[in-house]
Amino acid sequence: DAGVIQSPRHEVTEMGQEVTLRCKPISGHDYLFWYRQTMMRGLELLIYFNNNVPIDDSGMPEDRFSAKMPNASFSTLKIQPSEPRDSAVYFCASVEDRYNTEAFFGQGTRLTVV
Amino acid sequence: TQLLEQSPQFLSIQEGENLTVYCNSSSVFSSLQWYRQEPGEGPVLLVTVVTGGEVKKLKRLTFQFGDARKDSSLHITAAQPGDTGLYLCAGVPGAQKLVFGQGTRLTINP
Numbered sequence: 525d526a527g528v529i530q531s532p533r534h535e536v537t538e539m540g541q542e543v544t545l546r547c548k549p550i551s552g553h554d555y556l557f558w559y560r561q562t563m564m565r566g567l568e569l570l571i572y573f574n575n576n577v578p579i580d581d582s583g584m585p586e587d588r589f590s591a592k593m594p595n596a597s598f599s600t601l602k603i604q605p606s607e608p609r610d611s612a613v614y615f616c617a618s619v620e621d622r623y624n625t626e627a628f629f630g631q632g633t634r635l636t637v638v
Numbered sequence: 639t640q641l642l643e644q645s646p647q648f649l650s651i652q653e654g655e656n657l658t659v660y661c662n663s664s665s666v667f668s669s670l671q672w673y674r675q676e677p678g679e680g681p682v683l684l685v686t687v688v689t690g691g692e693v694k695k696l697k698r699l700t701f702q703f704g705d706a707r708k709d710s711s712l713h714i715t716a717a718q719p720g721d722t723g724l725y726l727c728a729g730v731p732g733a734q735k736l737v738f739g740q741g742t743r744l745t746i747n748p
Contacts, residue, residue, distance in 0.1 A: 528680075557736060566740035567681070567726065580735055615680050622734055625669065629680025 530616050530630035537637055542604040545633045547616030548597055555619035557627065558591055558601050562612045573599065606637045641665060642727055642739035650745040654716055659742040661727030662709045668730060670710045672701055675724040675741070717746045 529548040537543050549556045557572040571581040576593045584591070588607070593599040603610055613634050617627040643662045651657055661670065669688045673681035685694050687703035687710060694701045698721075700713040714721055727739045 555734060559738075567738040569735065569737055572735060574734065617680070617736075619734070619736065625671070625686065625730065625734075625736070626683045627671075627673075627681070627728070627736055629682070631678070632680055 528616055528618055528628050528630035530614075530633050532633060533631060534634045535636070537606055537635070539607055539637055540605045541637075542602065543606045543610075543635060543637075545601040545614050545616075545635070547599045547601070547630060549599070549616070549618035550620075550628055551597065552620065553618035553628075554621045556593060556599050557617045557619070558599070559615040559617065560612045561615060561632070567615070570601070603635075606635075608637045611636050641731060641737050642729060644725075644727055644739035644742050646742060647740060648743050648745075650747065651717060652747050653718055656713065656715050657717055657744070658711055658713045659725055659744070660709065660711050661739055663729070664708065665731055666707050668707070670703060670707075671728045672710070672712055673726040673728060673738075675726060681724075681726055681738075714744075717744075719746045719748050722746050 531546045555574055558570040559567050561567045570583045571591045572579055573593045589603055591601045613632045615629050615632045617629045619627050645660050669686055671686045672684045674684055675681040685701045690705045690707045692703045698715045702711050722745050724741045724743050726741045728736055730736055
């Protein structure tokens with residue numbers, strides 16, 4: 525398996541634009557997590573899915589953020605409209621199941637909102 | 639408020655020195671994990687500790703889980719420049735929700 529794949533690696537956008545980040549988890553993994561990492565706040569959990577169902581979205585900062593997982597091999601995180609304070613590295617991670625809890629991370633998407 | 643507090647946040651030492659970083663919480667965890675992250679990459683798992691009091695060794699790295707399963711430590715012996723990176727602890731407080739500490743940014747100077 526190629527591991528967790530995120531796209532794009534880098535995104536620069538203007539304030540007010542819509543941004544969509546994409547993630548392909550490892551095949552067969554039951555859990556998918558979206559994190560945001562900044563120097564100030566570290567690695568924050570935004571939302572996670574179990575078998576494609578959103579379980580906890582309490583970390584999503586505002587209604588401007590939304591996430592979907594239409595099938596087991598694809599998830600998106602959308603920000604609309606984007607703001608400069610959304611600038612961060614966004615990571616997707618997948619976990620096999622509740623017994624094998626190692627999180628496998630993608631390489632992240634570095635988002636810059638100007 | 640962080641569920642997992644790591645200390646120190648930054649540490650810069652000379653090659654060959656020993657160091658310990660800490661991960662503390664007021665909550666009990668069924669297990670704690672330690673990850674290492676290098677620039678431009680996602681975190682990579684180093685170890686999982688499960689039993690209170692457990693000690694695991696990975697070459698020059700020693701990980702310990704507190705007896706009450708609320709804290710953990712990472713000790714590095716004879717640090718090398720290749721140990722430089724961001725060290726993160728992580729745990730599942732419930733319902734498989736994996737949360738991370740803020741990390742310890744370690745720099746080993748040659």
